[in-house]
Amino acid sequence: VATDRGASLLPSWREGDARSAILAFVERVTSSGSAGFVPPAARIAVFDNDGTLWSERPTYTQAFFVIDRLRELAASDPALAARPVVRALLAGDLHGAFALGADEVGDVALLAHAGLTVEEFATAATAWFASAVHPTLGVPFTRLVYRPMLELLDLLRAHEFRVFIVTGGGVDFVRAVSLDLYHVAPDDVVGTAVDVAFERRDGVVHLVRQAALGRGDVNEGEPKARAIHAHIGRRPILAAGNSAGDREMLEYATTGAGSTLGIVIDHDDAEREFAYESRSATDPGAEPILETAVRLGWTVVSMARDWVTVFPD
């Protein structure tokens, strides 16, 4: 039965309410003849990335990628180097950078890789992931994925779920490593998109990144639910997140007909990862997601109590 298969597939999860809720959900959804059965085609699961599948502290992984690129550009561009927001970012002063305005940070973030073709960007992102190391944990960023969550993705796929990543991060940044890190194909990643221009150069078509967002908004909050529809076309039956920016996506998934499961990761493990209250990136005044989870009956996963191990060996 699903539960037994699950037990062997979730070795990094401790016995407890969270693990039980996940296994019971998978059992219910996949037991033909049961009231909660969901046919495979409708087994859509969506996962936030930053803070849900990989670590997001002291800030989003992509910020380090952008800062490294700005450092390169600033070396030969004095005007860029002189911009206060760039100086703050290059000094590692994220608080100071954001104090100059989130728009200002967003502008230089978009500027950092503007002008690259989408293939050049993918190459740059792949190269960066191959060498970049987390500033305080001292390990490659690619090692900072949550092992229990990788097991959960595998468990779902073993039960004919389709697994999608729905991130507020840059879709092309995450796509560069989604297959390697999560076994999620690039086309199964939904995220914030940068505008691209269609250019012909000597007869060859290139899509060139612009210093502006593309289709859709920053992929947080309601846009996440709308992007799920735009990209996937079906309502998920499982959604997992860790911040108020994931709330609407979880509400969308868990208020559909039939069996559903909402999962919220609680970052309460200062020893093995970080302890913090997740906040919406776009709406700092939003209800904390842990309160929403309790109110709406979602499954809260305590990193400290529910996970035997946090990161891969």
Added chain:
Amino acid sequence: VATDRGASLLPSWREGDARSAILAFVERVTSSGSAGFVPPAARIAVFDNDGTLWSERPTYTQAFFVIDRLRELAASDPALAARPVVRALLAGDLHGAFALGADEVGDVALLAHAGLTVEEFATAATAWFASAVHPTLGVPFTRLVYRPMLELLDLLRAHEFRVFIVTGGGVDFVRAVSLDLYHVAPDDVVGTAVDVAFERRDGVVHLVRQAALGRGDVNEGEPKARAIHAHIGRRPILAAGNSAGDREMLEYATTGAGSTLGIVIDHDDAEREFAYESRSATDPGAEPILETAVRLGWTVVSMARDWVTVFPD
């Protein structure tokens, strides 16, 4: 070898240049060790829908769906029934309707299903496909898919290609039947999207269709290439289309590195389907796609000469 497998998989294709080009391409791409080998993860194939996978005459299938809905709405909405564009559409006078302005037609088309949740729309589309019959051919629209193209999709999937539909039509309309007709999952359909609003009703989230286009433009021309990147994230190695609106998508696919194939369907079979010169829906002055195909070395498929049969039995 691939060619032999292909021979048994393309029974509706006559011996000839088009069939040979397709089989040679599949052979080249899938032969490990050959110079043209492409690893499975990069075997992305994109297909236009109207006029490439199913018939588009006398007009797009979706237009009949919209007109049937407008007829329902007009029965209880005298103001709508009195609009000249609606009167023309309900009288089957497409030429007269478009003479009032493409924007006017677009407006009522968007209006037709505005206010429906995405689930209600999917149900309506599925129900319509179950009963609607082509006005001159007298068979269900679902029978007007091209059998040789279904065989091609199967051939590609049998050789570890990922097959996507990239349509100028409404993405949610095509998604309603993509799995049944083409064995293409809804999330592997890219098309023109309608804006949806995020609404909570008694605690349940609904995404409600608005009378406006959503993310991106009408999915024709350059937007098709950009949408491929936004949705799939990789450059295709095979693209098939039949109108000038598919040109940029074919250029994007066929100017990438390595083995590529561009396919253009020539509607030259008045007896079994329709004979017409395909034009861009959004740019009537564009170079005819058959001329582009010759100029850029794409494979032209003559429906009259290359296909043993056009439709399924």
